[in-house]
Amino acid sequence: MNARDTILRRIRAATADAPPAEAVSRGYRTAGGAVRHEPGEDDLIALFAHRVDDYHASVRRVPAGEAAQAVGAAARERGLTTLAVPPGLPEEWTSGLTAVRLLRDDPPLAPGELDRAGGVITGCAVAIAETGTIVLDAGPGQGRRALTLLPDYHLCVVPADRVVRGVPEAVALLDPRRPQTWISGPSATSDIELDRVEGVHGPRVLDVIILGN
Amino acid sequence: MSGTFLGMPAFPVNAADAVQNSQLRHNLRRATHTIRDKRSRVVAEVPDWAELRSAAKAIKDAALRDLDRHLLRLEETVQAAGGHVHWARDAAEACRIVTDLVRATGETEVVKVKSMATQEIGLNEALADSGIHAYETDLAELIVQLGDDRPSHIVVPAIHRNRAEIREIFLRAMPDASPDLTDDPAALAEAARLHLRQRFLSSKVAISGANFAIAETGTLVVVESEGNGRMCLTLPETLISVVGIEKVLPTWRDLEVFLQLLPRSATGERMNPYTSTWTAATEGQTFHLVLLDNGRTDVLADEVGRQALRCIRCAACLNVCPVYERAGGHAYGSVYPGPIGAILTPQMRGMGTPLDDSLPYASTLCGACYDVCPVAIDIPEVLVHLRDRSSHPRAERAALRAAGWMLARPERLARAQRLAFRLRRLVPRRLPGPLSAWTDTRDLPDIPPESFRDWWKRTEGGTR
Ligand code: SF4
Numbered sequence: 120m121n122a123r124d125t126i127l128r129r130i131r132a133a134t135a136d137a138p139p140a141e142a143v144s145r146g147y148r149t150a151g152g153a154v155r156h157e158p159g160e161d162d163l164i165a166l167f168a169h170r171v172d173d174y175h176a177s178v179r180r181v182p183a184g185e186a187a188q189a190v191g192a193a194a195r196e197r198g199l200t201t202l203a204v205p206p207g208l209p210e211e212w213t214s215g216l217t218a219v220r221l222l223r224d225d226p227p228l229a230p231g232e233l234d235r236a237g238g239v240i241t242g243c244a245v246a247i248a249e250t251g252t253i254v255l256d257a258g259p260g261q262g263r264r265a266l267t268l269l270p271d272y273h274l275c276v277v278p279a280d281r282v283v284r285g286v287p288e289a290v291a292l293l294d295p296r297r298p299q300t301w302i303s304g305p306s307a308t309s310d311i312e313l314d315r316v317e318g319v320h321g322p323r324v325l326d327v328i329i330l331g332n
Numbered sequence: 333m334s335g336t337f338l339g340m341p342a343f344p345v346n347a348a349d350a351v352q353n354s355q356l357r358h359n360l361r362r363a364t365h366t367i368r369d370k371r372s373r374v375v376a377e378v379p380d381w382a383e384l385r386s387a388a389k390a391i392k393d394a395a396l397r398d399l400d401r402h403l404l405r406l407e408e409t410v411q412a413a414g415g416h417v418h419w420a421r422d423a424a425e426a427c428r429i430v431t432d433l434v435r436a437t438g439e440t441e442v443v444k445v446k447s448m449a450t451q452e453i454g455l456n457e458a459l460a461d462s463g464i465h466a467y468e469t470d471l472a473e474l475i476v477q478l479g480d481d482r483p484s485h486i487v488v489p490a491i492h493r494n495r496a497e498i499r500e501i502f503l504r505a506m507p508d509a510s511p512d513l514t515d516d517p518a519a520l521a522e523a524a525r526l527h528l529r530q531r532f533l534s535s536k537v538a539i540s541g542a543n544f545a546i547a548e549t550g551t552l553v554v555v556e557s558e559g560n561g562r563m564c565l566t567l568p569e570t571l572i573s574v575v576g577i578e579k580v581l582p583t584w585r586d587l588e589v590f591l592q593l594l595p596r597s598a599t600g601e602r603m604n605p606y607t608s609t610w611t612a613a614t615e616g617q618t619f620h621l622v623l624l625d626n627g628r629t630d631v632l633a634d635e636v637g638r639q640a641l642r643c644i645r646c647a648a649c650l651n652v653c654p655v656y657e658r659a660g661g662h663a664y665g666s667v668y669p670g671p672i673g674a675i676l677t678p679q680m681r682g683m684g685t686p687l688d689d690s691l692p693y694a695s696t697l698c699g700a701c702y703d704v705c706p707v708a709i710d711i712p713e714v715l716v717h718l719r720d721r722s723s724h725p726r727a728e729r730a731a732l733r734a735a736g737w738m739l740a741r742p743e744r745l746a747r748a749q750r751l752a753f754r755l756r757r758l759v760p761r762r763l764p765g766p767l768s769a770w771t772d773t774r775d776l777p778d779i780p781p782e783s784f785r786d787w788w789k790r791t792e793g794g795t796r
Pocket residue numbers: 597642643644645646647648649650672701704705706707708709
């Protein structure tokens with residue numbers, strides 16, 4: 120008997136007299152269910168900003184029309200000279216970057232080029248307020264997975280209407296067939312005496328711009 | 333990693349050694365207390381934690397009940413998305429499959445993401461025997477590998493090493509480390525970043541495990557912090573994932589439960605820095621899924637013990653365990669230390685060796701592990717059940733069973749404590765049998781004339 124059949128046979132024998140599986144009761148806060156707000160945190164966007172800040176990522180909130188200024192300010196602050204750009208990113212977001220060379224990932228940049236890029240700018244598919252998480256799913260303006268991995272700096276623009284309350288809302292909106300990267304703060308490790316160090320292999324710095332209210 | 337867990341002495345012998353090592357005890361105490369405090373804070377802010385926990389238990393139980401069906405579905409969805417699926421009855425078969433897959437690529441070096449399953453099957457050693465070098469990329473695993481050592485904790489495997497030791501290991505085993513390297517954790521992390529960067533960019537084959545495998549969609553999920561996981565999952569042309577059959581979740585939606593429970597339980601964060609999900613041949617990669625049994629179906633066959641398969645490896649039970657805190661991870665002689673190891677290892681390996689027989693006794697049955705477990709595994713219940721199955725003398729088993737029964741429920745404990753105060757002159761200073769090594773290094777504490785609970789009640793919290 121091959122391994123597959125043996126394992127399946129073992130499983131069937133092991134569970135033969137177990138009672139049938141019970142229906143899963145989802146008594147927790149599900150997507151679309153009543154939202155139980157924390158006192159003082161009923162503004163989802165404020166909650167998201169607060170939680171991102173907890174990870175030592177910088178957050179700024181700007182009105183919808185001021186993306187270009189905010190991106191320009193971030194680039195100046197971080198002293199960027201090059202920035203990788205995924206296909207499908209709104210042109211307007213990078214329109215204020217006069218002193219920065221844009222590296223368009225179309226055709227795809229070689230890993231070495233990406234590694235040398237000063238940073239990368241993306242949008243996102245969904246953002247989760249309660250956990251301060253941004254999710255990229257390789258959609259327009261988000262790029263392939265390596266794009267936000269190799270450069271040492273990630274600037275993520277989050278349109279306010281992408282922010283949802285919790286994990287269930289995000290899971291319901293996301294398509295599992297698309298590769299996803301859930302990002303909560305810069306890469307980090309606590310492996311050495313539990314001292315948190317930001318930045319190991321992923322970007323060491325994450326800036327988030329929340330666009331519109 | 334060349335360290336091996338095979339042929340290790342029984343838990344009490346290992347534990348006695350560890351208890352003598354004060355550096356280890358200091359590190360462990362600090363680590364476990366830090367993580368458990370963080371965990372309680374972020375768990376307390378989730379208003380529906382109890383409901384999430386019971387849903388998680390129910391989802392896992394349903395997945396295990398119809399495991400054959402879900403695995404077949406997983407195979408179908410992974411294949412439909414362009415992936416290849418392999419089945420491995422045991423460690424040797426899994427190692428052979430992976431070795432052959434790597435050989436077929438012509439590569440002799442692979443990068444690895446931290447994975448309990450590949451440690452369990454001794455994959456690095458098997459690959460080395462075939463001339464393939466596996467590079468661990470998780471910082472802690474790198475420290476363990478370069479130090480020719482064994483991991484001691486599920487989530488923070490190098491927690492038994494302090495910064496000075498890590499610096500020495502890096503200077504000795506990392507050819508590119510600067511001689512000026514300090515023992516500042518940021519500098520050590522930077523050294524690891526530089527050391528591995530070129531390897532990530534040039535590696536053609538990566539090996540990973542997975543935290544979850546979604547039957548309905550064929551999607552695999554890896555939860556991590558450093559980004560080394562993303563490197564391995566994204567850059568190489570070939571990805572081989574070795575996944576225990578109990579990792580399957582029936583639906584994509586089930587993730588909404590586990591992605592809330594796991595990070596908060598494991599590291600005390602609201603969310604871990606990076607979670608990657610991918611469905612088979614993503615972005616042009618070649619993808620192989622190796623489904624591993626290796627004793628899991630034996631666990632599944634035990635009516636009481638099978639709940640151990642719900643485990644999502646968060647290590648919360650280690651961080652609250654008084655025995656783990658003093659004995660450390662190595663004493664358990666397995667890649668699965670702490671309370672979960674005490675119930676999983678003997679079941680997976682089949683009891684019979686002195687080590688595996690002694691593991692169900694590596695607990696005081698205080699129940700703290702059950703309280704924190706995000707999938708509600710009743711570890712004390714399984715421990716008592718396994719003690720029954722072990723080869724210790726019957727009388728001793730009966731005594732320990734009674735102890736288990738008492739300690740499992742607070743009200744029974746309270747009653748028994750009161751009884752014990754009356755009988756305290758009759759209590760021995762040493763525990764019997766396999767627990768004697770434990771009391772060899774410490775006296776059993778005196779039984780006070782009144783329990784804390786009773787004192788608290790009588791004095792209304794000390795105010796009277
Ligand atoms: S037994 Fe529970 S608490 Fe322990 S590692 Fe597994 S899931 Fe976490």
